[in-house]
Amino acid sequence: MSSLVKEDLEKKLFKPLSQNLYEFIEIEFSVQDRYYLCVSVTKNEEVKIIMVKHYRVGLDEKYEVTKKWSLNDLQMIDGKEADTDNPFFDLHFKKVYSLEAYSCASKYAFARTVNKLNHAYLKKDLQIVNFDSTYINDDSIWSSNNKDCLVLMRICFYAFNLVCLSLCPLPL
Numbered sequence: 388m389s390s391l392v393k394e395d396l397e398k399k400l401f402k403p404l405s406q407n408l409y410e411f412i413e414i415e416f417s418v419q420d421r422y423y424l425c426v427s428v429t430k431n432e433e434v435k436i437i438m439v440k441h442y443r444v445g446l447d448e449k450y451e452v453t454k455k456w457s458l459n460d461l462q463m464i465d466g467k468e469a470d471t472d473n474p475f476f477d478l479h480f481k482k483v484y485s486l487e488a489y490s491c492a493s494k495y496a497f498a499r500t501v502n503k504l505n506h507a508y509l510k511k512d513l514q515i516v517n518f519d520s521t522y523i524n525d526d527s528i529w530s531s532n533n534k535d536c537l538v539l540m541r542i543c544f545y546a547f548n549l550v551c552l553s554l555c556p557l558p559l
Contacts, residue, residue, distance in 0.1 A: 392441075396425065400439065400450045405430045410500035412493040414438075414486050415474075422453070424486065426500050434458035434504045436478070456480055458509060464498050466517040495522050 393411060401408045406427040416422035421441040428434055438454040456478075463479040474488040476498070488494035498518055505513045515523055 392423075395448055396423070396439065396450060399448070400452070401425075401427055406435065409504060410497060411439075412497045413489040415489065416486070424488075424497060426458075426497070426504060428504065428508065432508055434501075434508050436461065436501070454484075458501065458505060458513075459511070461501070461513065463514040463516060464501060464518075466494065466498065466515070469517045469519050498523055 393408065396411060397408050404427075406429050408425055408427045411423045411425040414422050414424050416438075423439045423441060425437045425439055426434065427437060434457070436456045436458060437452055440451045440453050442449050442451070460480050461478060463477075465477040465479065467473060467475045467477070472491045474491050474494050476486055476488065476494050478484045478486065488497065495518065498515055499522070502513065502515055502523055505511060
């Protein structure tokens with residue numbers, strides 16, 4: 388479903404603006420409408436963070452830009468609490484915007500993308516606080532680029548333990 392939404396966002400909103408959509412997450416902003424927080428790059432290599440309202444008119448899907456910021460203006464991303472699994476985070480521009488992602492995983496996906504694009508285009512000292520840095524930085528073995536590496540390693544570990552335990556003789 389999200390790949391279809393991404394395709395639709397690209398086709399109806401970002402391509403006409405000459406921008407490449409890198410990431411989008413659904414955020415809880417209004418009870419009535421859906422909102423997405425998007426990260427895109429313009430053809431001038433400016434990184435933009437855009438809040439998009441999604442609504443329907445009849446059978447047609449519509450998207451409207453409600454807020455737009457430059458990554459250059461972003462001072463900090465505050466994940467609120469690194470130790471708990473929560474979807475809340477703040478974006479610190481001249482004003483602080485408190486947001487709720489659809490899930491904790493999408494909050495981390497957004498922060499990873501912003502961090503990656505910051506290193507690729509701006510190389511500024513962007514503060515990303517109250518996130519587990521293991522899951523934010525791409526140089527980590529546990530990063531999202533390694534897909535299911537962590538899950539696979541855990542399964543192998545448990546399987547190895549089961550084999551070892553099954554080969555051990557039981558004391559009488």
